[in-house]
Each structure stands twice: as structure tokens, then as C-alpha cells.
Amino acid sequence: MKLVKFTKKGIYCIPGKFYLDPWLPVDYAIISHGHADHARRGNKFYLCQTDSKAILKHRLGADIHVESLNYNEPRIINGVQVSFFPAGHVIGSAQIRLEYKGFVVVFTGDYKVKDDYITVPFEPIKCHEFITESTFGLPIYNWLSEAQLQQQMHDWVQKNQAHNRTSVFLGYSLGKAQRLMKLMEGVDKIFVHSAIHNLNTAIQGSGIPLPETELLNYDFKKEDVQNKIVILPPGLLGSKLIKKIPNAATAICSGWMQIRGNRRWQAVDAGFAVSDHADWNGLLSAVKATEAEKVYVTHGSQATFSKYLNEIGISSAEVKTEYGTEEEEAELITEKTVSP
Amino acid sequence: MKHFSDLISAIEITNKTNAKIDALVDYLKIAPEKDKLWLITLFTGKRPPRPVKTTLMRQWCLEITGLPEWLFLESYSSVGDLGETIALMLPDPNHHIDKSLSDWMTELKALKPKSDAEKKIYVRHAWSGLQVQERLIFNKLIGGSFRIGVSKKTLVNALSKYSGIDANQLMHSIIGHWDIDTISFDDLVNGEHINYDNSKPYPFCLAYSLEKELAELGQPEEWQVEYKWDGIRGQIVKRNTEIFIWSRGEELVTSQFPELVALLENFKEDFVIDGEILALKDNAVLLFNDLQKRLNRKNVSKKMLEEVPVGFYVYDVLEWNGDDIRMQPLQYRRQLLEQLLTSNSAHDTLVISEIIEFTHWNELDAIRNKAREFNSEGLMLKQKNSPYHTGRKKGDWWKWKVDPLTIDAVMIYAQKGSGRRSSKYTDYTFAVKKDDGLVTVAKAYSGLTDKEITEISRFVNKNAIEKFGPVRTVKPELVFEIAFEGIAFSNRHKSGVALRFPRILRWRRDKLVEEIDTIEQVKLLITNPN
Numbered sequence: 110m111k112l113v114k115f116t117k118k119g120i121y122c123i124p125g126k127f128y129l130d131p132w133l134p135v136d137y138a139i140i141s142h143g144h145a146d147h148a149r150r151g152n153k154f155y156l157c158q159t160d161s162k163a164i165l166k167h168r169l170g171a172d173i174h175v176e177s178l179n180y181n182e183p184r185i186i187n188g189v190q191v192s193f194f195p196a197g198h199v200i201g202s203a204q205i206r207l208e209y210k211g212f213v214v215v216f217t218g219d220y221k222v223k224d225d226y227i228t229v230p231f232e233p234i235k236c237h238e239f240i241t242e243s244t245f246g247l248p249i250y251n252w253l254s255e256a257q258l259q260q261q262m263h264d265w266v267q268k269n270q271a272h273n274r275t276s277v278f279l280g281y282s283l284g285k286a287q288r289l290m291k292l293m294e295g296v297d298k299i300f301v302h303s304a305i306h307n308l309n310t311a312i313q314g315s316g317i318p319l320p321e322t323e324l325l326n327y328d329f330k331k332e333d334v335q336n337k338i339v340i341l342p343p344g345l346l347g348s349k350l351i352k353k354i355p356n357a358a359t360a361i362c363s364g365w366m367q368i369r370g371n372r373r374w375q376a377v378d379a380g381f382a383v384s385d386h387a388d389w390n391g392l393l394s395a396v397k398a399t400e401a402e403k404v405y406v407t408h409g410s411q412a413t414f415s416k417y418l419n420e421i422g423i424s425s426a427e428v429k430t431e432y433g434t435e436e437e438e439a440e441l442i443t444e445k446t447v448s449p
Numbered sequence: 450m451k452h453f454s455d456l457i458s459a460i461e462i463t464n465k466t467n468a469k470i471d472a473l474v475d476y477l478k479i480a481p482e483k484d485k486l487w488l489i490t491l492f493t494g495k496r497p498p499r500p501v502k503t504t505l506m507r508q509w510c511l512e513i514t515g516l517p518e519w520l521f522l523e524s525y526s527s528v529g530d531l532g533e534t535i536a537l538m539l540p541d542p543n544h545h546i547d548k549s550l551s552d553w554m555t556e557l558k559a560l561k562p563k564s565d566a567e568k569k570i571y572v573r574h575a576w577s578g579l580q581v582q583e584r585l586i587f588n589k590l591i592g593g594s595f596r597i598g599v600s601k602k603t604l605v606n607a608l609s610k611y612s613g614i615d616a617n618q619l620m621h622s623i624i625g626h627w628d629i630d631t632i633s634f635d636d637l638v639n640g641e642h643i644n645y646d647n648s649k650p651y652p653f654c655l656a657y658s659l660e661k662e663l664a665e666l667g668q669p670e671e672w673q674v675e676y677k678w679d680g681i682r683g684q685i686v687k688r689n690t691e692i693f694i695w696s697r698g699e700e701l702v703t704s705q706f707p708e709l710v711a712l713l714e715n716f717k718e719d720f721v722i723d724g725e726i727l728a729l730k731d732n733a734v735l736l737f738n739d740l741q742k743r744l745n746r747k748n749v750s751k752k753m754l755e756e757v758p759v760g761f762y763v764y765d766v767l768e769w770n771g772d773d774i775r776m777q778p779l780q781y782r783r784q785l786l787e788q789l790l791t792s793n794s795a796h797d798t799l800v801i802s803e804i805i806e807f808t809h810w811n812e813l814d815a816i817r818n819k820a821r822e823f824n825s826e827g828l829m830l831k832q833k834n835s836p837y838h839t840g841r842k843k844g845d846w847w848k849w850k851v852d853p854l855t856i857d858a859v860m861i862y863a864q865k866g867s868g869r870r871s872s873k874y875t876d877y878t879f880a881v882k883k884d885d886g887l888v889t890v891a892k893a894y895s896g897l898t899d900k901e902i903t904e905i906s907r908f909v910n911k912n913a914i915e916k917f918g919p920v921r922t923v924k925p926e927l928v929f930e931i932a933f934e935g936i937a938f939s940n941r942h943k944s945g946v947a948l949r950f951p952r953i954l955r956w957r958r959d960k961l962v963e964e965i966d967t968i969e970q971v972k973l974l975i976t977n978p979n
Contacts, residue, residue, distance in 0.1 A: 248516055249524045249537035367537065368528055369461060369585075370871030374899070376464055413523050420517060 110212040112189075112238070115405075115428050120216060120240065124209055125189035127156075129216045132431035139191060141218025142202035143168060143283050146433040156184075158193045160229075160315055161201030164283060167311040180229065196220035197231030198385050199284025200312055206234055215399065216240040219432075221384065222391040225255060227291040227319075228284075231387075233398035240405040241396060242432070244386040245364050246414030252364070252388045258381065259292050262360075265379055266296055269358045270336050277354060279343040279377075280362040282308050284385045287319060289340050289362060292383075294320040300339045301325060302350075331355045346375065364388075396423060408432040452479055453488075453550045454583050461597040466606075469599060473607035483551035485634045489623050490554075491595070492604045494747070497554075499592030500561040501568050503531055506588065509569055510535045513576070526919045529871030530596070532588030536581050546578035553590055596867060601700050612638045617699060618645045624701040648693040648701070650684045651721060651767050651775065654838045656829065656846035663810035666830065666847075673779060673833050674805040674813065676825040677848055678762055679737050679934075680727035681744075685709070685761065688719050688771075694726075702726075706759050707749060708798060716793050721768035722761075722786070723837075724802070729760035732797055734824045736935075736949055760798045763790065764829075767837055775837035782837070813849075820851055821935050824949075827851045853932035854974055855954055856881065856966045858890060859925045863909045866894070873906040874921070877953075879931055881944075882967040888944045890971060891931055896953030905956075928960040929953050936974050944968055946975065 113122050119131030119138075127137035134151035141147050141157075143164035148157075155175040157165055162177040178184055180203065183192045193203035198219040205216045213236040220242065224230045253261070266276045278289050286305040293299055299322045301309065306324045313319055325339060327350070335355045343361065345351050351359065364384025365371045372380035386409075387395060396404055396418065404425040406415040411427035418425035459472035477485055490496055511521060516538070528534045548556075560568055575587055589595050605623065609616040618640055625643040632642065666672060682697040692713050694703045703710060706726065728735035728743065735757065743749065743757050766786045767775050774782060783804075790801050805828070807813060817828050827850035835845035858879035866875035876894050880887035897905070905927065913921040932954040939947035945968070 247524050247527055248514065248520060249528055249534060251537065251541075365872070368872060369533055370529055370873075373461055373464070374870075374872050377462070379462060413520065417517070417520055 110210070110237075112207060112209050112212055112214045113216075113240070115430075120430075122189055122207055125187045125191070125207065127186060127191075129205055130218060130432070137186075139205055140165065141196065141205055141216065142199055144199070144219070146431070147218055156191070158201050158203040160312075160317060161203070163311040163315040164201055164308065167308060168283075194234050195229040195232045197222060197224070197228050200228055200287060200317060202228065202284075204232075204234065206236070212237050214238040214240065215401075217242055217395070219244070219386055220395065221387045222395055223252065223255065225288050225291065225385075227287050228385075231395070233395060236399050236401050238403045238405065239396060239399040239401035240407060240428070241392065242386065243392060243406045243409035243411050243414040245384065245388055246392055246406070246410035248389045250364060250367055250384075250388045251390060252367075252382060252384060255292075258383060262292055262381055263296060265358075265360065265381075266293070266338060270297075272356075272358075273336060274356040274358040275334055275336055275339060275354050277339045277341060277351065277357045277359045278362055278381075279341055279346060279359065280383065282342050285362060285383065286340050286342075287312070288383065288385065290320040290322055293338050293340075296338065298323060298337045300329070300334055300337060302339075302341045302345065303327075304342050305340060325350075329353075346377070450548060450550055450553065450583055450586065452476060453484065454586055457586055457595065457597065458582060460599060461595075464598065466603055469597075469603055470607045470610060473599070473604065474611045477607065477611040481549060481551070482634050483629075484549055486629050486632070486637065487550050487554050489604065489608070489637070490629055491590075492599050493601055493623050494745075496592075497558050498561065500557050501572060501591050503592070505565060505568065506535060506572065506591070507531070509573060510538060513540065513573070514538055526865070529865050529867055529919075530593075532591075532593050533585050535576075536585035536588055539576050539584060542576075542578055542580060542584075544578045545580075546575065550590075553587065557590060600698070602698055605699075608638060614638055614640075617650060620699060620701060621645050621648045621693075644691075647688045647691045648686055650686055650693070650695040650699070651773075651837075652839045653682060653684065653697050653723065654765075654846065655841040656848045657841060657843050659830065659847040659849040663813060666810075669808060669810055671833055673783070673831045674807065675764070675802045675829045675831070676805070676820060677827045677829045677850065678725040678727055678734060678802075679824075679826040680725040680734075680740055680762075682723075683726045683761065684721060684723050684767075685713065686721050686768075687713055687716065688721075690714075696726075705744065705746065705749065708754060708759060709761055712795065712798050716789075718789060718793075719768075719770050720766055720789065722763050722789075723765040723767060724761045724763040727760055727762055728757045729797065729800075730758055734762075736824060738949070758798075760800060762800050762802050764802050765837060778834045778836070779831055780833045817849060817851055824935065826934060851934070853934060853954070854936060855930050855932045856890070856971055856974075857928055857957060857960060857964065858931050859887065859962045859965050860905075860923060860927045860929060861887060861889065861925050862920050863905070863923055864920050870902075873902050874909040875902055875906075877905075877929075879929060879951075880925065881965055881971055883944070887925060888968055889942075890944045890946065890968070891933070891948045891951035893929075893931060893951045893953050896932075897956065901956055925962050928957040928962060928965055930955050930957050936971070938972075938975060944971075946971060 113120055118133040118135055120129040127139055128135045129139050130141050130147040131138050136153045138152035139156045143161050148165055150169055155173055157177050159177045159179050162175055165175055178193055180193050180195055183190050190208040192206045194206055196202040196204045196218055198221055207214045215234050215236040220231055222231045269276045280286050280289050282305045290299055301322045302325055309319055358378040360379035360381055361377050362381045362383040364382055364386055366380035367382040404418055404423055405428045406425060407428050407430045415425040415427040456472055456476040460469045525534045560571055576584055579587055605616050605619045608619050621643055622637055622640040627637055627642050684695045686693040692710050694706055696702045728740040739757050743759055766782050769785055820827055830847045832845040858881050860877045861880045862878035863874040864876040865871055878889055879891045880889050909921055909923050912924040915922040931951050933948040933951040935949035937947050
């Protein structure tokens with residue numbers, strides 16, 4: 110059965126006549142999550158998970174035509190049963206499950222399998238065909254447990270405070286920023302950039318509680334921020350704002366920071382491998398749990414991961430899409446949301 | 450190993466030399482005596498020979514992870530470092546080993562003569578007892594460079610800051626002969642095993658680029674004009690039968706140039722001379738690329754000595770039989786230098802820098818333009834009354850380099866760099882037009898900003914056509930202006946030409962691939978550099 114096909118505009122459901130995360134404008138777009146490379150402007154109609162609705166409106170405009178479903182709340186579209194399942198990537202992120210005449214396809218969007226204690230955790234779903242991302246699809250990417258990661262980051266903040274330095278974390282506004290807030294909760298006062306603050310307000314508006322933060326006003330008082338914690342979008346690295354922060358020690362938070370060369374590329378004080386994507390073992394366990402007959406591998410290390418799946422006896426093919434890497438997501442977001 | 454691991458983490462993240470020095474000083478303050486000595490050993494290239502082959506380490510890693518070799522290689526090409534790739538791929542530790550740096554080094558030294566089976570047990574046990582960063586360090590302790598931007602010079606400056614001892618003396622101390630099992634840290638840094646008085650160099654006198662009209666310099670007869678050479682600026686110190694060769698980077702490089710040492714041993718006088726270490730063959734200066742083959746080798750083979758013989762073009766004399774004569778005028782020092790070289794048989798190895806005769810300033814431009822023909826990079830202009838200054842001073846010495854040659858070429862291959870650059874495509878191959886296709890003319894690594902490199906890396910990721918190991922073939926689209934110092938016909942290159950010191954002058958975003966040079970245009974530069 111051919112339920113979906115990969116087209117120039119995006120992943121298309123043939124009987125359902127809708128697209129999943131299309132990268133060119135279409136009539137009916139089902140959106141996995143609010144990142145700019147998955148939720149693009151110009152679609153006539155959007156369907157997303159409930160927690161994503163406010164985010165989409167915040168980012169794409171209040172006037173977009175958008176409806177939402179809760180997790181595991183089916184809707185029939187042209188005979189295809191569509192439902193969302195938690196992807197654990199960012200708040201409101203979903204795997205999109207399609208069922209038609211007993212045949213099931215799952216598209217992951219972006220996902221991570223480990224619990225970050227702020228996003229509804231990933232849920233594996235059995236299916237016939239599985240369309241998975243592969244951003245970190247190499248066996249060198251193995252994340253620390255959330256507790257170990259938190260310990261590392263707390264140690265770093267403590268060391269900074271001992272040297273009278275302000276800890277500045279860089280992470281994109283949707284997802285990474287909220288996760289950093291959770292990781293830093295209770296350590297000290299957390300200041301966030303307005304791009305993050307506005308998004309937080311939208312998220313809280315749909316009834317999701319977030320750790321307490323304070324808006325970093327452009328004319329902030331140095332003594333208020335000194336020795337505290339600041340979270341900024343990555344686009345602000347090297348900006349005037351960051352230079353104004355007293356004795357800033359800066360850390361980039363991204364899965365790419367797993368590699369020494371990446372940590373050293375930009376002149377920062379630390380790099381933490383905090384990722385909202387599945388690591389190597391995460392991807393493998395997710396794929397295996399689906400028991401899928403066919404696995405399509407999209408954005409990331411698609412060629413490598415797909416080749417490996419075939420070698421271990423899981424039929425797989427790579428698919429070229431226009432979704433970005435973790436790094437590019439960050440760039441797309443900051444261009445739009447960072448005001449001078 | 451916690452402290453050492455923290456040290457490496459602190460050093461690797463920063464590209465500021467002072468921050469690296471501070472981290473080293475912090476470590477020296479808390480490290481046990483033996484660990485300090487091992488630190489010096491590791492960062493001065495004196496480490497013991499590798500006890501375990503990399504092929505074995507790779508094989509064991511594959512055995513443990515059960516992953517296919519192609520996937521290992523794919524990962525390796527993404528990481529750019531073997532020790533790090535292994536450290537990242539191995540499963541989480543199931544116990545924790547805590548040993549000092551010196552304990553690890555002692556064990557690794559003892560591991561060398563053991564059987565592969567014993568080595569395997571040892572290494573696997575260590576891998577399963579260390580976190581990723583510690584594992585990486587362990588792999589680096591076995592062998593391989595840390596690639597964290599700590600030169601001998603940086604280490605010496607840290608030791609100097611920590612101990613208060615003069616940096617040059619420390620350089621001599623750590624480079625001199627010492628045995629980690631018998632020396633104490635204090636004796637080492639205090640130079641108990643060396644006689645620093647014999648090796649002490651002077652700071653080099655350096656020139657600025659000429660920034661005015663020649664006529665403004667005054668009368669031509671007040672100036673000494675010489676060719677400028679592109680080798681390794683060096684200072685040879687000969688005192689009390691001992692000979693030391695210092696590079697401008699204030700490193701002792703004596704052992705790298707045995708032919709110079711052998712020749713100087715026959716000289717009767719004591720002196721300190723300044724000059725250029727060059728690859729010399731049949732009285733001609735070879736390219737720097739040739740000289741490079743001789744650098745940073747632990748042992749210089751006989752074959753290498755024959756293939757790339759090294760000589761020293763002497764510019765100046767700073768000390769004469771124990772007297773510091775740097776404040777004497779250049780004219781006087783030059784006389785002494787001529788005397789030194791005529792009274793000793795120096796063969797073709799120790800050559801006095803030729804003085805260019807001229808009467809009018811306007812003659813020099815033509816001479817400078819011809820300099821490239823014999824691998825000189827331009828002219829040096831020195832006031833005949835000038836002292837030998839300390840460091841860079843404006844006014845008395847000027848360098849006047851030949852203008853580089855340039856071509857427009859298109860990027861066709863890209864490869865990831867190493868160390869700090871290992872995450873990006875930083876090494877490029879460029880081509881010009883030949884008939885209906887393209888032909889490779891140069892490889893270049895330098896000349897772009899980090900921002901441009903990031904942008905180009907993204908282009909490579911999106912436009913890679915084929916993979917050959919770490920090399921990516923890319924769509925010929927990005928045009929660059931390539932500058933180089935010289936060009937010659939070459940049978941070894943497919944294009945038929947060899948460029949000297951190619952580097953990227955700028956990214957020509959304004960140019961299309963149709964507008965790049967042809968190989969015929971490039972060859973014209975050989976006969977007519979202007």
C-alpha cells in the first residue's frame with residue numbers, strides 16, 4: 110500500500126490529500142512541531158497538537174487558520190485517520206500517525222526518546238512504515254543522562270559564581286530554552302531574552318507551567334544580573350547585549366557540542382551536548398520499537414543510518430527533505446525573533 | 450586524572466593564549482610533582498613511544514561496539530580524530546578508575562613490551578572505567594597529539610609565570626637532556642642539568658613593511674639592501690664549544706639541523722649570529738615547502754639530509770667572543786661577519802647574505818620584481834648605522850616584499866580541517882578552466898574568516914557530489930581569488946604548474962564560474978610574472 114509519497118512540496122498523504130510539515134505552501138498542512146523548518150508560513154490550513162497551537166500563532170501570525178487535536182485524539186480526513194503521539198522533542202511536538210484501511214504510517218518530525226521533564230515524553234508506536242529523522246544518526250552521538258548533564262551544568266554555574274561570573278546559556282527559543290530553564294530551576298535567578306520570554310508567555314497561555322524566569326530588559330542593571338543565569342537565543346553570540354552582561358561566561362547548548370572540534374570552533378567558555386533530538390541509541394530503539402516493515406530516513410545522517418538499518422535487517426531507504434539540522438533550526442529562529 | 454582532565458577541558462575550549470597559560474598555571478599549582486614532569490614531557494614531544502598501535506585500538510573498539518568498520522570510518526571522518534572517535538563510540542563506563550597522570554604514564558610505559566592480548570585486557574579495562582573525556586585523554590596518553598593549541602612556547606610561558614624563571618632559560622631546560630625518573634621538578638625548571646649561560650639567545654630584531662617612498666628614506670649609500678628569504682629565521686649561539694640554534698618562535702631547534710652543528714663545530718670563535726635557515730641545493734635556495742620536510746622530525750634520516758640539505762644565510766652578528774655588540778652600527782657588525790666567514794671554511798652551508806649594489810633608488814624596483822625567480826620573497830632595507838634593536842622598531846629596518854601573483858579559480862573539493870577546524874570544511878582544492886573542463890591548480894587552507902568558513906561548510910554539505918574518504922567533491926560554483934608567491938612548470942602536477950604558497954586572498958562572490966582563469970592564462974604568469 111502506498112499511503113504517502115515524497116514530493117517537491119513535502120511529504121504527501123495520497124488518500125488524505127494533505128501534507129506533513131511541507132516546505133512549500135499547500136492547502137492542508139499537518140504540523141509536527143513549531144520549529145521554523147517544520148512549521149512554515151503560507152499554508153492555507155494548519156493542523157497541530159493542542160500545545161503547539163499558541164506557538165504556531167505566535168510564530169506564524171495570529172491570523173493563520175489553525176486547528177488542533179490532543180495527543181491520541183483521532184480525526185478522519187478523507188478516510189485517513191490522523192492522530193498525534195508525543196515526540197518528546199519540544200513542547201507540543203508530535204509524531205503524526207496515519208491509518209488507512211488498516212495500514213499505519215508514522216512520521217516522527219523531530220524527536221528525542223529521553224525524558225527532559227518539561228516535554229511530554231516520547232511514546233513508541235507500532236506501524237508498517239516509519240519515517241524517522243536522523244539528525245544525530247552516528248554512533249558518536251550518545252547523550253548523558255539528564256541527571257549527569259544537569260550535574261555538569263550546575264558545576265559550571267557554581268564555578269562561574271566562585272569567579273564572580275555570570276552564566277550565559279545559548280539555546281534556541283523554542284524547546285532548548287525551556288529545557289535549560291528546567292535544568293537550571295532552583296539554582297539561581299534565571300533571566301531570559303525577550304524572544305524566549307514572549308514564547309514562554311504563549312506557552313503558559315495554553316496552560317503549561319514553566320519554571321520561573323525574569324525578562325532580560327534591554328536596559329537591565331548590571332548588578333541585578335551579575336552572577337546569575339541568563340538564557341539567550343544563539344544568534345546573540347557576539348552581540349552588544351551579550352557584551353553588556355557583566356563577566357559573562359558563555360556556553361553553547363547543542364548536540365553538536367558532543368564533538369571537541371565543534372566546541373572549539375566558536376570562542377565560548379563551554380559547550381554542553383544538550384539536544385532535543387534522539388541520539389544514536391535513541392534512534393535505534395525508536396526504530397526497533399515500531400516493528401516497521403519499511404523505515405524511511407530523513408534529515409541528518411540519512412545515508413549512513415539507512416545503510417546501517419539495512420545491514421541489521423531492517424528494510425530502509427533515505428529520503429531527501431528540506432528540514433534543517435539542529436544548528437540550522439537555531440539560525441532560522443533567531444533571524445526572525447531576535448530584535449536588535 | 451580529574452585535574453588533568455579539567456586542564457585539557459579548560460585549554461581546549463579557549464583560543465586565547467593567556468587563558469591557556471592561566472589554566473596551565475592553575476594545574477601546576479595543584480598537580481603532584483611527578484604529574485608536572487609528565488605534563489612537560491607530553492607537551493614537548495618527549496613522550497615515550499606509543500605502546501599500542503592505533504589499528505589495534507580501532508579493532509577492539511569495533512569488537513566492543515559490534516559496529517561495522519565503514520560506520521566507524523564514517524564517524525571518524527565526522528569527528529576528525531581517532532582517539533576522540535573511539536572515546537565517543539564506546540559504551541558508558543561500568544566502574545570508575547581514578548589514577549594520577551604519572552600512574553597512567555608509568556603503566557603505559559610498562560605496557561609497551563607486553564603481548565597484544567595483555568594490552569587488550571589493559572586497554573579494555575581502562576575504557577570501561579573512564580568517562581568520555583577521560584577516555585579521550587587516555588587514548589591521547591597512549592599516543593597522538595592533543596591538538597589543543599599548546600606550543601612549547603605556551604608551556605614555557607606558563608612555567609615561567611608559575612616559577613618566576615626566565616622563559617628562554619626554561620625553554621633550554623625543558624629541551625635539554627633530562628630523565629623523568631631521576632630529576633625533580635625544581636631542578637628541572639631551575640636548569641640544574643644545563644648551563645643556560647651558554648645557550649641564552651637575544652630577542653630578534655624585526656622589520657616592518659615599507660610604508661613610504663624609497664626616496665624618503667634618505668641617501669641610497671646610507672642603506673644596506675639584501676634579499677629577503679623565506680625560511681626559518683634563526684639565531685645560532687656558539688659559546689664555549691657548545692652550539693644552540695634558536696628559531697624565531699624561541700624554540701631550540703638544534704637537533705633538527707645536524708649539518709649546521711657539524712660545520713660550526715670547526716669554528717674557533719665564539720659568537721651569536723642571526724640569519725635564515727633555508728633548504729639549499731647547488732647554491733640555490735629551494736622552496737619553503739622543501740624545507741618543511743625537514744622540520745619537527747625527531748630523527749633526520751641520511752636520505753633526508755641528502756634530499757633536502759639545509760644551510761644558513763647569515764644576516765648579522767650580535768655577540769663576538771663574549772661581547773654583546775648589538776649597539777654597534779650595522780656596518781661594523783657586517784665587517785666582523787665577513788671576517789668570520791672568510792677566516793673559516795664554511796663551504797656552501799653558511800653563506801653571508803649578499804649585499805645588493807645600487808646607486809639610485811629607482812633601480813631597486815626591478816631587482817625586487819626579479820627576486821621571485823630565485824625564490825627570494827623581496828628585499829630588506831637596513832640603515833647602515835642601525836643598532837640591532839630588540840623586537841620590532843620602525844625606521845631602521847624595512848621589509849619590501851614582492852607582490853603576490855593572483856588567479857581566479859573555482860573550488861571543486863573540500864575537506865575538513867583538524868584540531869579547532871575539525872568540525873568545518875576548511876581545506877579546499879581549486880581548479881581553473883582547461884579545454885571544456887576544469888583542472889586542479891592549488892590547495893589552500895588559509896585566508897578566510899571563521900564566518901566565511903561556516904558559510905562555505907554549509908555550501909559543501911548541501912552541494913557535495915561525491916565522497917572520497919574525508920574529501921567531498923562539490924559543485925563548481927564558488928569562485929576565489931588565489932594569491933601565491935611563485936609559479937613554475939611541474940611534471941608532477943596534472944595541471945603542469947606548481948604554485949608556491951597558495952592562499953585565499955578573497956571570496957569572489959561577484960564572479961561566476963564562467964569567469965575564472967584558464968590554464969593557459971595561468972601558464973603565462975611563468976614567463977611573465979607582471
